Amino acid sequence: MALLPILTAPDARLKKKAKPVAKVDDGVRSLMADMLETMYAAPGIGLAAPQVGVGLRVIVLDVAREGEQKAPMKLANPEIVWASDDDNVYEEGCLSVPEHYAEVVRPRAVKVRYLDEAGAEREVEAEGLLSTCLQHEIDHLDGILFLDHLSALKRNMILRKLLKEKKRGDGKDKDAPADSPQHTL
Numbered sequence: 001m002a003l004l005p006i007l008t009a010p011d012a013r014l015k016k017k018a019k020p021v022a023k024v025d026d027g028v029r030s031l032m033a034d035m036l037e038t039m040y041a042a043p044g045i046g047l048a049a050p051q052v053g054v055g056l057r058v059i060v061l062d063v064a065r066e067g068e069q070k071a072p073m074k075l076a077n078p079e080i081v082w083a084s085d086d087d088n089v090y091e092e093g094c095l096s097v098p099e100h101y102a103e104v105v106r107p108r109a110v111k112v113r114y115l116d117e118a119g120a121e122r123e124v125e126a127e128g129l130l131s132t133c134l135q136h137e138i139d140h141l142d143g144i145l146f147l148d149h150l151s152a153l154k155r156n157m158i159l160r161k162l163l164k165e166k167k168r169g170d171g172k173d174k175d176a177p178a179d180s181p182q183h184t185l
C-alpha cells in the first residue's frame with residue numbers, strides 16, 4: 001500500500017470526467033487500498049480517484065464516527081439510481097479544496113448502484129452523512145467539486161484564495177476563517 005499525493009483545486013485533472021472501470025481486477029483493488037490509506041491519513045471521510053490523478057470511476061469512503069469501528073467502503077462505477085425529492089443542507093469540505101468549507105444543498109437520500117471490490121453488483125440506500133458523502137464523491141467522477149454547487153461569487157473567491165496559496169507554495173491560507181469543519185469529503 002502507498003500514500004498517494006492529493007491534487008488540489010484549481011487543477012484541470014479535477015475537472016475531467018472519469019472513465020468507467022472495465023473490470024475490477026487486482027490493479028483496481030490495489031488502487032482502492034491505496035486510496036483508503038491516503039484518505040485515512042489525510043484525514044478525510046471520502047476520496048475519489050481523480051483526486052489522486054487517476055481518471056477512473058472509483059471512490060472510497062468511511063463515515064464511521066470517531067471511536068466507532070472503521071467501516072470502509074470501496075466502490076467502482078457508482079451510479080445514483082434514485083434520489084429523494086426533499087433536500088438536505090450540509091457543511092462540506094474537500095481534500096482537494098483545503099481549509100475551505102461551505103453549505104451545500106443536495107437530495108436528502110439516494111440509492112447508489114456500484115461494483116464492490118470483488119466485482120459484484122451491489123446497491124446501497126443512504127441518507128445523512130453517507131448520502132452527502134456518496135453524492136460528493138460521485139460528483140468528483142464527473143469533474144464537479146462542491147464549489148460548483150455554490151454561487152459564482154463564492155466559488156471564485158475560494159478559487160482565487162487557493163490559487164494564491166498554490167503560488168505561495170505553502171498550501172496554507174493564514175487568513176482562512178477559523179471554521180470548525182465537521183468533515184472533509
Ligand code: NI
Binds near residue numbers: 140
Ligand atoms: Ni471532495
